[in-house]
Structures are given as structure tokens and as C-alpha cells.
Amino acid sequence: MSGDLVALRRALHASPEVGLDLPRTQATILDALDGLGLEIARGRGLSSVTAVLRGGPGPVVLLRSDMDALPIVETTGLPYASENGAMHACGHDLHMAGLVGAARLLAGRRDSLPGTVVFMFQPGEEGHGGGRLMIDEGVLSAAGERPVAAYAVHVDCVTPGGQLVTRPGPIMSSASALRVRVAGTGGHAAYPHHAVDPVPVAAEIILAVQSFAARRVPVSDPAVLSVTRLTSDSAASNVLAGAVDLEVNIRTLSRGTLALVRSGLPTLLEGIGAAHGCTVSTEFVDSYPVTVNDPVETSRVMSLLSDRVVHLPFPGMASEDFAYVLDEVPGSLLFLGVQPPDGPTGGMHSDRATFDDSHLDAHAALLAELALARLQ
Structure with a gap:
């Protein structure tokens, strides 16, 4: 089967699409599932399958893959590299091929399958909340009853090939943002004493964001705060800005720490602005929740996989919208190493990231094994 799955993965890699509207990707998946005798439904507000x-x-088990790419210009030089300004730099092309392979394996033993499997192909994982939208459209009731468990496998191009990694409890962080506007008065760059310049105030705010994480958040339940955007409304080098806009990316592993940041950080930043005669306004933008592996399901998975899986000691601070499914259904997210034999060429989300697709048979078999074991 590996030849077919590798060809599918490389076709998907060469023609990536970004966001929620993925018509070519959806058509490719539908074609790959054709003839398996599956009940197929397309999304109404997004190109899901x-x-x-x-x-x-028997019971219902859900297996999930994401479908979308990132707005990255690929520089790998691979013969099947994307040339359209987007790139599967997070391995979603492998996820789709792996889930198609699992569908083929399980369909081949339909007569002895003790239950039902739902295959969830989801657009819009990269910041568009596609998982939440699919839940709203009814993916969890697609089989007529809710799944008893849900599983997903995420590849990682910097983990040794074939290595499986997971952990019970939080495994990936929440993702949210705080948008901040620092408003002064603007004026002539030669006479800053006649104006209220928001730029040095914004600089002080940036330092305060870092000290907030270091001094207000316990290391046992961390937060990662990063200023990712910074702009001013000045259009000339001799004009003081009237306002500065910045955005703080917020990563946490618990609702309690997120609540602390959400309430405490705006108060601190508003106080800094007031001390310098500036007005600071903030807007909190909620996004993905913490990805939490159900302890019972994950214990079952780790027992099933035994010496094939490594226990991840700490959660990662990246985010994943499979979190929405795991908020509704007990289950587990696992990582599969697909580092190239000669070592990584770039990390995840890099324009140089490469993935060893020789593990696709194992990827497909793992998903099928998880579903079958849980049904039994």
C-alpha cells in the first residue's frame, strides 16, 4: 500500500491550499476514498470530508486528520515541492494520506469490524478553527451516535523516524492573543516634548509583557507570552506616531493561568500607559483551548503500544484544534517521528521542512490499530 499512499501524499503536497476552502484537496480525498463503501458527507461551510x-x-470511534497548508513559500527543492506560495510545512499532507490508508485497512475487514469508524478530514487547523466548525456541523453525530473515543496522529519532522510519543493530560497549549493599542498625540520628531510619543511607551510595554510571564505566572503552570506584531501610524521619519498597535500571543496549559493573564496583563499595560500620558486599550482574542489527552484513553493507548511509545515528560507550547474534539470526546493525540534519515532540514512550519513519507504504512496501520482495539 505504501506506494499508493506516498503518491497520494506527494500529490497533496504539490498542490496545497490554505484555510477553510480547499476544493482541490477535498476532491483528491474523495477520489482516494472512492470504492470503499463509506457514507460520505461534505461540509456545508468548509471543504471538509x-x-x-x-x-x-458496536460503539463508534473517530479518527481525524487535518487538511490545510500554511502561507509559506517552499524552498526544499523537492521534485514534488509546491510552487503556488503555500506549503504543507506541518505534515498535514501525511496526515491525510495516513488516514486514507487507515480507511482502506479497516474497510478491508468490514465484515469483522465490531462497530463503526468515523473518518474526519478537517480543513482550517492553522488558526481557522475548522475542528470547531465541523463539530457545529455535526461530525460527532455523523454515525447516529457519539463516538466513545477519538484519536489523531500528528507527524513531527524533528523526531526520529518511527518514534511514537504521547502523554496523558495536557499535551499542547491553548492559543489566544491580546491586541493592544497605545494612543498618544503624535507631533514633530524634533519636538517630542510638545507631544505624547507612544513609541517608547510601547517599548516599555513589550518589556513588561516578558516580566509579567516571568514574575506573575508560576513555573509549574507556565505561560509563554510573545509580542508578534508591532506597527505605528507614522508614515514619515520626522513624524511622531499618534498610536502604536501590537499583539501578544498567549500560550497556556490551564484555564487558571489563562484567566490570570487575561485579567492581569491588560491592567498592567493600562497602568504603564497612564503613567506616561497615553491611553492603552486592549482586546482579547480567544482561540484554541488546551489539548488534553484523556488519562484513561491514553493509558489504554500506551498499554496497547507498549515499548513502541515514549512518554512525553512535558507538554508542548504549540496548539492544535483537535483540542475541540477532545473537549467533547475522550481520546488521545499521538506524535509520530518522520525525521528524514539524514536529519532535519528545518523545523515544523519552516520553508525548508522535509518529512520522511516512508513511514506512511506504519502511520495508517497505527490509526487502524487504535480504532480496532477500542472497538474490541
């Missing part, structure tokens, strides 16, 4: 495989009487 939900496929239901019915076996005999």
Missing part, C-alpha cells in the same frame, strides 16, 4: 464505515453492532 466526513466518511463513516459501518461494521457490525
